[in-house]
Amino acid sequence: xxxxxxxxxxxxxxxxxxxxxxxxxxxxxxxxxxxxxxxxxxxxxxxxxxxxxxxxxxxxxxxxxxxxxxxxxxxxxxxxxxxxxxxxxxxxxxxxxxxxxxxxxxxxxxxxxxxxxxxxxxxxxxxxxxxxxxxxxxxxxxxxxxxxxxxxxxxxxxxxxxxxxxxxxxxxxxxxxxxxxxxxxxxxxxxxxxxxxxxxxxxxxxxxxxxxxxxxxxxxxxxxxxxxxxxxxxxxxxxxxxxxxxxxxxxxxxxxxxxxxxx
Numbered sequence: 001x002x003x004x005x006x007x008x009x010x011x012x013x014x015x016x017x018x019x020x021x022x023x024x025x026x027x028x029x030x031x032x033x034x035x036x037x038x039x040x041x042x043x044x045x046x047x048x049x050x051x052x053x054x055x056x057x058x059x060x061x062x063x064x065x066x067x068x069x070x071x072x073x074x075x076x077x078x079x080x081x082x083x084x085x086x087x088x089x090x091x092x093x094x095x096x097x098x099x100x101x102x103x104x105x106x107x108x109x110x111x112x113x114x115x116x117x118x119x120x121x122x123x124x125x126x127x128x129x130x131x132x133x134x135x136x137x138x139x140x141x142x143x144x145x146x147x148x149x150x151x152x153x154x155x156x157x158x159x160x161x162x163x164x165x166x167x168x169x170x171x172x173x174x175x176x177x178x179x180x181x182x183x184x185x186x187x188x189x190x191x192x193x194x195x196x197x198x199x200x201x202x203x204x205x206x207x208x209x210x211x212x213x214x215x216x217x218x219x220x221x222x223x224x225x226x227x228x229x230x231x232x233x234x235x236x237x238x239x240x241x242x243x244x245x246x247x248x249x250x251x252x253x254x255x256x257x258x259x260x261x262x263x
Contacts, residue, residue, distance in 0.1 A: 007104055008101055008102055008103075008104060008133070008134055008135070009044075009100060009101035009102075009103070009104050009105040009106040009107060009134070010101065010106045010107070010134065010135045010136070010137045011098070011101055011106075011107050011109055011125070011126065011129040011134050011135070011136050011137065012038060012042060012106055012107065012108045012109065012137045012139065013109050013115065013116050013117065013122070013126070013136065013137065013138040013139060014035065014038070014039050014042075014108045014109060014110045014116070014139055014141075015030075015031060015035060015114065015115050015116075015139055015140065015141020015142060015143075016052075016056055016110055016111060016112065016113050016114060016115075016116075016141070017030045017031070017056075017059075017113065017142070017223065018030070018113050018114055018142050018144055018221075018222060018223045018224070018254070019113075019223065019224050020052065020112050020113040020254070021196070021252055021253075021254075022221065022224050022226070022252065022253060023224070023225070024059070025223065025224055025225065027059045027060065027062075027063065028063055029223075030141065030142050030223050031141055032139075032140060032141075033064075034139070035139045035140065035141060036060055036063055036064045037064050038139055039056075039057070039060050039064075039108060039139075040060050040061065040064040040065065040066050040067060041067045041106075042067075042106055042107070042108040043067070043068045043072075043073060043074060043100075043105065044073075044074045044100040044101075044105050044106065044107045044108065045073060045074065045075045045076070045107065045108045045109075045110060046075075046076050046077075046078060046097050046107060046108070046109050046110075046122075046125055047075060047076070047077055047078065047108075047109075047110045047111075048077065048078055048110065048111040048112045048116075048120065048121050048122070049077065049112050050075055050077055052112045053075060053110050054070060054075075056110065057070055057073070058070065074100065076097055078097075078121050078122065078124075078125065079093055079124075089124055091128065091131075094124065094125060094128035095128070095132070097125060097128075098125070098128060098129055098132055098134065101129070101132075101134050102132060102134070106137075109122050109125060109126070113144075113254070114141070114142060114143050114144055115138075115141055115142075115143045118143055118145065119143075119144070119145060119161065119163065119193060142222075142223055144193075144219070144222055144254060144256050145161055145191055145193075145256060147219065147222045147223070148191065148217070148219030148222060148229065148256035148258060149189065149191065149258065151217075151219055151222070151229040152189070152217035152219065152229060152231050152258050153217070153231050154189040154215060154217055154231065154258055154259075154260040155187055155188065155189045155260055156189070158186065158187055158188045158189065159188060159189040159190070159191060159258075160182075160188055160189070160190055160191065161191045161192075162175075162179060162190060162191065162192045163192065163193065164192065164193060164194065164195075165192050165194070165202070169205070172205060172209075173205070173209050176205070176206065176209045176210065177209060179259075180209075180210055180211065180214060180259065180261050181261075183214075183259060183260055183261040184261035184262065184263060187260075187263060188260075189258055189259070189260045190258065190259050190260075191256060191257070191258050192256075192257050192258075193254070193255070193256055193257070194255065194257070196250070196251055196252050196253055196254055196255065197251045197252075199220070199249040199250065199251060199253075199255050200246065200249040200251065202257060203218060203237075203241075203249055203257070204241065206234075206257060206259070207234055207237045207238050207241060210234045210259060210261075211234060211261065211262070212233065212234050212235035212238070213233055213234070213235065213261075213262040214233065214234050214259050214260065214261045214262060215231055215232070215233055215234075215259060215260050215262075216231070216232060216233070216234050216237055216257070216258070216259045217229065217230065217231035217232075217257070217258040217259070218230055218249070218255055218256075218257055218258075219255065219256045219258070220249065220250065220253050220254070220255040220256075221250070221253035221254065221255070222256075224253070226250075226253065227253075231258075234259075
């Protein structure tokens with residue numbers, strides 16, 4: 001029986017580094033030789049940001065020469081929600097982006113940091129590739145979520161990623177309390193992220209709204225030279241913040257916030 005996907009290319013999920021906006025670390029400390037070779041060999045790309053993608057490929061090229069010169073690569077950005085629109089991308093738009101794979105060429109999918117489609121754009125393209133019968137090839141790479149969970153010492157057997165909390169203070173407080181109740185009821189670690197310049201405000205809010213015996217972990221800038229992870233009870237975090245007068249959070253490094261309520 002013949003392989004129905006033999007005449008089509010693959011959608012290759014290419015991991016990026018986690019040092020966006022910081023001093024870059026050597027790329028081969030985060031990405032495997034296989035991932036670097038695979039990225040270097042791709043001619044067609046769909047990316048979150050063309051500027052960031054070109055910077056990534058220049059770093060790849062310094063270690064593994066690109067098979068196609070950077071200026072000759074086919075590169076398209078993922079669709080962004082249109083003002084006043086529904087935010088839904090049409091099947092036709094996805095088909096256009098997947099056209100090279102449907103014609104037999106592999107396509108790389110790249111986000112600005114970490115794994116594409118995990119707390120980053122790209123899931124829509126992956127779903128469209130499945131609908132088109134294409135093979136998905138995920139490459140191993142760093143995910144800030146799993147690294148933070150592993151480093152936290154919290155429950156890594158049962159966890160949930162919430163994404164971004166509401167910006168409205170009252171709505172955020174309500175949601176944090178809901179998630180803490182779920183954590184206590186199910187023994188489930190909760191993970192959230194925030195835009196770096198709001199790191200300090202979110203840590204302050206979590207310390208105010210979570211119960212004193214809940215364990216709260218902050219993982220910041222993981223895989224970078226300045227990266228760190230700390231897990232304390234909320235009561236201990238409160239004492240530290242009171243002594244310091246402010247939250248010890250940089251406003252340029254991405255962070256993951258995790259908590260596990262006491263049973």
